[in-house]
Amino acid sequence: MEANSAEAKHLLAFIERIERLEEDKKQVSEDIKDVYAEAKGTGYDVKVIRKVVSIRKQDKDKRREEEEILGLYLAALGMAE
Amino acid sequence: MEANSAEAKHLLAFIERIERLEEDKKQVSEDIKDVYAEAKGTGYDVKVIRKVVSIRKQDKDKRREEEEILGLYLAALGMAE
Amino acid sequence: MEANSAEAKHLLAFIERIERLEEDKKQVSEDIKDVYAEAKGTGYDVKVIRKVVSIRKQDKDKRREEEEILGLYLAALGMAE
Amino acid sequence: MEANSAEAKHLLAFIERIERLEEDKKQVSEDIKDVYAEAKGTGYDVKVIRKVVSIRKQDKDKRREEEEILGLYLAALGMAE
Numbered sequence: 001m002e003a004n005s006a007e008a009k010h011l012l013a014f015i016e017r018i019e020r021l022e023e024d025k026k027q028v029s030e031d032i033k034d035v036y037a038e039a040k041g042t043g044y045d046v047k048v049i050r051k052v053v054s055i056r057k058q059d060k061d062k063r064r065e066e067e068e069i070l071g072l073y074l075a076a077l078g079m080a081e
Numbered sequence: 082m083e084a085n086s087a088e089a090k091h092l093l094a095f096i097e098r099i100e101r102l103e104e105d106k107k108q109v110s111e112d113i114k115d116v117y118a119e120a121k122g123t124g125y126d127v128k129v130i131r132k133v134v135s136i137r138k139q140d141k142d143k144r145r146e147e148e149e150i151l152g153l154y155l156a157a158l159g160m161a162e
Numbered sequence: 163m164e165a166n167s168a169e170a171k172h173l174l175a176f177i178e179r180i181e182r183l184e185e186d187k188k189q190v191s192e193d194i195k196d197v198y199a200e201a202k203g204t205g206y207d208v209k210v211i212r213k214v215v216s217i218r219k220q221d222k223d224k225r226r227e228e229e230e231i232l233g234l235y236l237a238a239l240g241m242a243e
Numbered sequence: 244m245e246a247n248s249a250e251a252k253h254l255l256a257f258i259e260r261i262e263r264l265e266e267d268k269k270q271v272s273e274d275i276k277d278v279y280a281e282a283k284g285t286g287y288d289v290k291v292i293r294k295v296v297s298i299r300k301q302d303k304d305k306r307r308e309e310e311e312i313l314g315l316y317l318a319a320l321g322m323a324e
Contacts, residue, residue, distance in 0.1 A: 001319040008319035011211075014201040015320070018215055021194045028187045032180060039176040048150045049173075052158065053180055069129045076244040076251035077133070077258070082238040089238035092292075095282040096239070099296055102275045109268045113261060120257040130254075134261055157163040157170035158177070210312045214320070231291045239295070 001007050040046045055063060074080045082088050121127045136144060155161045163169050202208045217225060236242045244250050283289045298306065317323045 001315050003319055003321050005319065010204070011206060011316060011319055014197060014204075014206065015211065015215060015218070017197050018194060018211070019218070021190055021197065022215070025187060025190045025194070028183055028190060032183045032187070035176060035179050035183065042172070042176075044173060044176065045147070045150050048147055048154055049177065049180070051147075051151055052154050052160075053177060053184070055155070055160070056177070056181070066126070066129055066132075069126050070132055072244050073129055073133050073254060074136070076246055076248065076254055078246050079133075079136070082234050084238055084240050086238065091285070092235060092238055092287060095278060095285075095287065096292065096295060096299070098278050099275060099292070100299070102271055102278065103296070106268060106271045106275070109264055109271060113264045113268070116257060116260050116264065123253070123257075125254060125257065130258065130261070134258060134265070137258070137262070153163050154173060157165055157167065157173055159165050207309070207312050210309055210316055213309075213313055214316050214322075217317070217322070228288070228291055228294075231288050232294055235291055235295050236298070241295075241298070 001011070036046050036049070039049055071080065082092070117127050117130065120130055152161065163173070198208050198211065201211055233242065244254070279289050279292070282292055314323065
């Protein structure tokens, strides 16, 4: 594959597209960190906000079922609250 | 660094120690997977067992505090169960 | 924190911002996967393209130095190509 | 599932086995870190040792093929050393 050949330019185009997208991904990750930092600065508990975000992704029934089983297991282990 | 020199042997010794330990680590990971598979085969919910294992690592007071804040946030978002 | 209170709305705003950004991040990750799939479909070796992308992030001198040390170690271990 | 029932004891047994294995895994990870620290203390380049460890896991022919393609791509991009 000769330098500056059509094929080399084609390869470079793929690489540059990947690099731009990776840059976008890095920027979005930083934006997410900034929002958490802002929430923390406002007094919210970031770890709990992460839990809420993850709960909101879950199917409600599935989550309820898991919570019930968790309660059962914790009670069986003498760990129920 | 000549091949078979004392230094080369010293380097190889480090590498072989790391390789043996990585092999051990791989084996332990497989053992953990086996226990979860066994528990699943017995009818337990593996995802919930993972949660119990993680809860048992947590400081009790810290966990209680987080659960309370989570309850507050979920109620505020109309998501309380 | 009462449901629908100003504070609850403030919390929800943070959560929705995080969710939108996580959605953007997921989309960019999928776009990256698509470009690699397109490159693969064109006949390029995806694993090697990943290596090129990672090499292009590295400081040239640092990379040269590492390659030299790697060559030394591989030769000392009788693994030089 | 009653606390202290046979089933509860069975569940606890699974959990304790997982916890012991996770402890073993943590210990092995620390041992690996120690070996790398020892190698570093002796003057070896830890990042390069990691590369050697990973190369030794690779199939020789596969690795040679990848190195050739990498050389091709780097030359095509004017990055050959």
